[in-house]
Amino acid sequence: MSTAEVDGGQVGPTWRERLTKASPVLVLVPSLAASFIYIFVFTIWTLYISLSNSSLLPSYDFVGLSNYVSLWSNRRWNIAYSNLFLFSAFYIVGAMAIGLLLAILIDQRVRGEAMWRTIFLYPLAVSFIVTGTVWSWLYNPVDGIQMLVRGLGWTDFNFALASDRNTAIYAIIITGIWQSSGFAMALFLAGLRSVDPDLVKAAQIDGASTFRTYRKVILPVIAPIFLAVAVIQIQFAIKTFDLVAALTRGGPGISTTFPAIYVYDLMFQRGQIGEGAAAAMMMLAALAVVLVPYSFYVVWRRRKENRHD
Amino acid sequence: MSSLTIRNLRKSFGSVEVLKGIDIEAKAGEFIALVGPSGCGKSTLLAMIAGLESVSEGEIRIGDRLVNSVAPKDRDIAMVFQSYALYPTMTVRENITFGMESRGVPRPQRDEAVKRVAALLQIEPLLGRKPGQLSGGQRQRVAMGRALVRDPKLFLFDEPLSNLDAKLRVDMRSEIKKLHHRVGKTTIYVTHDQVEAMTLASRIAVMHQGQVQQFDEPQAVYDRPANMFVAGFMGSPAMNFIQTEVGTDTDGRPAVSFKAAGGGTATLALHNGIAGQISTRNVILGIRPEHIFRYSPELKAAKPSIAKVEAPVEMVEPTGAETIGFMRFGDLEVVGRFDPDEAPRMGETITLGVDMSHACLFDPITKNLI
Numbered sequence: 001m002s003t004a005e006v007d008g009g010q011v012g013p014t015w016r017e018r019l020t021k022a023s024p025v026l027v028l029v030p031s032l033a034a035s036f037i038y039i040f041v042f043t044i045w046t047l048y049i050s051l052s053n054s055s056l057l058p059s060y061d062f063v064g065l066s067n068y069v070s071l072w073s074n075r076r077w078n079i080a081y082s083n084l085f086l087f088s089a090f091y092i093v094g095a096m097a098i099g100l101l102l103a104i105l106i107d108q109r110v111r112g113e114a115m116w117r118t119i120f121l122y123p124l125a126v127s128f129i130v131t132g133t134v135w136s137w138l139y140n141p142v143d144g145i146q147m148l149v150r151g152l153g154w155t156d157f158n159f160a161l162a163s164d165r166n167t168a169i170y171a172i173i174i175t176g177i178w179q180s181s182g183f184a185m186a187l188f189l190a191g192l193r194s195v196d197p198d199l200v201k202a203a204q205i206d207g208a209s210t211f212r213t214y215r216k217v218i219l220p221v222i223a224p225i226f227l228a229v230a231v232i233q234i235q236f237a238i239k240t241f242d243l244v245a246a247l248t249r250g251g252p253g254i255s256t257t258f259p260a261i262y263v264y265d266l267m268f269q270r271g272q273i274g275e276g277a278a279a280a281m282m283m284l285a286a287l288a289v290v291l292v293p294y295s296f297y298v299v300w301r302r303r304k305e306n307r308h309d
Numbered sequence: 310m311s312s313l314t315i316r317n318l319r320k321s322f323g324s325v326e327v328l329k330g331i332d333i334e335a336k337a338g339e340f341i342a343l344v345g346p347s348g349c350g351k352s353t354l355l356a357m358i359a360g361l362e363s364v365s366e367g368e369i370r371i372g373d374r375l376v377n378s379v380a381p382k383d384r385d386i387a388m389v390f391q392s393y394a395l396y397p398t399m400t401v402r403e404n405i406t407f408g409m410e411s412r413g414v415p416r417p418q419r420d421e422a423v424k425r426v427a428a429l430l431q432i433e434p435l436l437g438r439k440p441g442q443l444s445g446g447q448r449q450r451v452a453m454g455r456a457l458v459r460d461p462k463l464f465l466f467d468e469p470l471s472n473l474d475a476k477l478r479v480d481m482r483s484e485i486k487k488l489h490h491r492v493g494k495t496t497i498y499v500t501h502d503q504v505e506a507m508t509l510a511s512r513i514a515v516m517h518q519g520q521v522q523q524f525d526e527p528q529a530v531y532d533r534p535a536n537m538f539v540a541g542f543m544g545s546p547a548m549n550f551i552q553t554e555v556g557t558d559t560d561g562r563p564a565v566s567f568k569a570a571g572g573g574t575a576t577l578a579l580h581n582g583i584a585g586q587i588s589t590r591n592v593i594l595g596i597r598p599e600h601i602f603r604y605s606p607e608l609k610a611a612k613p614s615i616a617k618v619e620a621p622v623e624m625v626e627p628t629g630a631e632t633i634g635f636m637r638f639g640d641l642e643v644v645g646r647f648d649p650d651e652a653p654r655m656g657e658t659i660t661l662g663v664d665m666s667h668a669c670l671f672d673p674i675t676k677n678l679i
Contacts, residue, residue: 198394201361202455206408207382216407220398305441 099184132246601645
C-alpha cells in the first residue's frame with residue numbers, strides 16, 4: 001500500500017532532495033573559488049609580471065627572461081638563495097634531530113610528562129617576530145649573553161654570533177631550531193605513542209637492546225612522520241621572512257638576506273616589481289622541487305597500500 | 310621434571326590486587342591453558358612469566374632457575390602475541406631472524422633455522438613478503454615461526470586465535486595442536502575461549518578474580534568442576550543450576566526436590582553414594598544440558614541412573630546437529646541438548662529423563678562442589 005503511494009507520487013526528485021544532494025557542492029564552492037583565484041590566478045599573474053618590464057606599477061610589456069637574467073647576476077640574490085639552502089639543511093636536520101631526541105626521552109615514561117611537553121612546545125606558540133626580537137637581544141654583545149657571562153667574571157668571553165657576517169646565518173639557524181624542535185617533538189611523540197606496544201615487547205623478548213629496538217623496529221614504523229615533519233619544515237624554511245626581519249634585518253651587510261626578504265625589498269622598497277616577481281617565481285620553484293615529488297610519493301604509497309588490501 | 314613453577318604469585322597495581330596467590334606447575338612438554346573471563350588476570354600472569362610485568366610477591370621458576378628479576382630476553386622463552394606483533398617494516402624472513410640477529414647468531418646458522426621453520430609451517434613462499442601483504446592466517450603462522458625458530462624452553466601464547474574468523478580459528482587450532490605434538494615444548498596458552506582450552510590443553514587452569522579456581526585435566530574440569538564458577542564457565546550452553554532441598558523420594562532413596570512448573574514438587578533421586586556427603590538442607594543441583602533427554606522406558610533400561618521429571622517447553626533452537634530446548638522448572642529456565650529426532654516441540658509438556666550419575670551438587674553457601 002505504501003509502495004503504491006510512493007510510486008504514484010514520484011515524478012522526479014523533490015526540491016528538498018535536490019538541495020540535499022547539491023549542498024556539499026554549494027558549501028565548497030566559495031572556498032574552492034577563493035583558493036583557485038588566490039593560488040592559480042595570482043600565480044599566473046605573478047609569472048606574467050615576472051616576464052614584463054613592470055617597475056613601480058605593473059605593466060604588461062613582454063620582455064622575456066631579462067628579469068631573471070638580472071636577478072641571477074645580482075650578488076645579493078645569489079647570497080640569499082644559497083642562504084636558503086644552508087638554512088634549510090641545518091634547520092631541518094637540527095630541528096628533527098633535537099625533536100626526535102626529546103620525543104624519545106619523553107617517551108621513557110618520565111615524571112611530569114605533560115609539563116615537559118608544554119615547555120618544549122611553547123616556543124611554537126610564540127610568533128617569529130617575538131622570537132626574533134628576543135633572540136636579537138640575547139645575541140646582542142652589549143646587553144645579551146656575552147654581557148651576562150662577562151658580568152659573571154669571564155671578561156674575555158666572546159659571543160657575537162649575530163654581529164659577525166660569517167656566523168650570523170648560524171644565529172638564525174639556532175633560533176629557528178629552538179623555535180620548531182618542539183613542534184617536531186610533538187609529531188614524533190604522537191608517532192611513538194601510536195606504535196603497537198606489543199612490537200616493543202616482542203623486540204624485548206627477541207633480545208634487542210633499547211637502541212636496536214628504536215633503530216630497527218620503532219623508527220622504521222614511524223618513517224612517514226619523518227617525511228611529514230621534513231616537508232612542513234621545508235616550507236617554513238623557504239618562507240622564512242619574519243624571523244630574519246626581526247633578528248638581523250638581513251645584516252650584517254647583506255650576509256643574512258633571504259629570498260623572501262629580497263622579494264619584499266624589490267617589490268615594495270625599490271619599485272622593481274618585475275624582478276621581484278621573478279624572485280618570487282624562483283621561490284615557488286624551490287618549493288615545487290620539494291613538494292611535487294612528495295605529493296607523487298604520497299599518491300604512490302596510497303596506491304601501493306590499496307593494492308594489498 | 311617441571312619446566313615452569315609458579316608459587317604464591319601476587320601482582321598489585323597500586324592498591325588493586327589483580328593476582329592473589331597463583332600456584333601452577335607445568336611438567337616438561339605440557340600444554341597448559343590459562344582460561345577465564347576478561348579481567349581475570351590471565352594475561353597479566355602470562356606477561357609476568359614473560360618478564361614484561363614485574364613480580365609483586367611470590368616466585369616464578371623456569372626449569373630450576375628463579376627468574377623473578379631476569380630480563381625477558383634472558384628467560385629463554387618465545388611468545389606469540391594476540392596482535393601477532395610482527396615488525397611491519399621487515400620481511401617475513403627478517404621478522405623470523407630478528408631475534409637471532411640481536412643475539413649475534415652467525416648468518417649460515419640463521420639461514421638454516423629459517424629454512425627449517427619455514428618448511429615446518431609451510432611459509433617458504435612468503436619469506437620475501439612484508440606482514441602487510443599477508444592474510445590473517447599467514448600472519449599467525451609467521452608469528453608462530455618467529456617463536457619456533459628460537460627453540461626456547463617455554464612457549465607463551467597470548468590469545469593467538471582471537472583475531473581470526475571462525476573457520477580459520479578451528480583450522481589453526483588443530484594446527485597448533487599438531488605442532489605442539491611434533492615440537493613437544495612446554496606451552497602456556499592464554500585464552501578466553503573454553504573450547505580452545507578444552508581441545509588443546511593437557512591441563513587447564515581456570516582463573517577468576519585473580520585466583521586459580523581449578524587446575525586439572527580438561528575432562529576432570531568439565532565433569533567435576535571445583536565450584537559453580539568453573540561449572541558455569543566451562544561448557545556451552547552452560548550448566549543448569551537448580552536450587553533444591555535434600556530429602557527422600559517415594560521409594561525412600563535419598564533425593565533432591567524442587568518446585569516444578571505446575572506448582573507441585575519434582576523429586577530427583579540421587580545417584581552414587583553422594584548423599585552421605587551432604588551436610589546441608591539445601592544444595593544446588595548442576596546438570597549439563599547434554600544429560601537431559603526425552604524420557605522413554607528404553608532410556609531408563611539403558612541408563613538406570615535416569616530420573617524422571619515433567620516440564621513445559623518454552624522455546625526450541627535447532628542447530629542442525631542438535632536441538633537446544635528451553636524448559637521451565639518452577640521459576641527457572643533449564644536448557645537441554647536433544648537429538649533432533651527426539652527434539653521437544655514448543656508448547657509441549659515433555660517428560661524429561663535426567664542422568665543423575667553426571668549431576669554435580671554444590672554447597673549453596675561456599676558454592677563449592679560437594
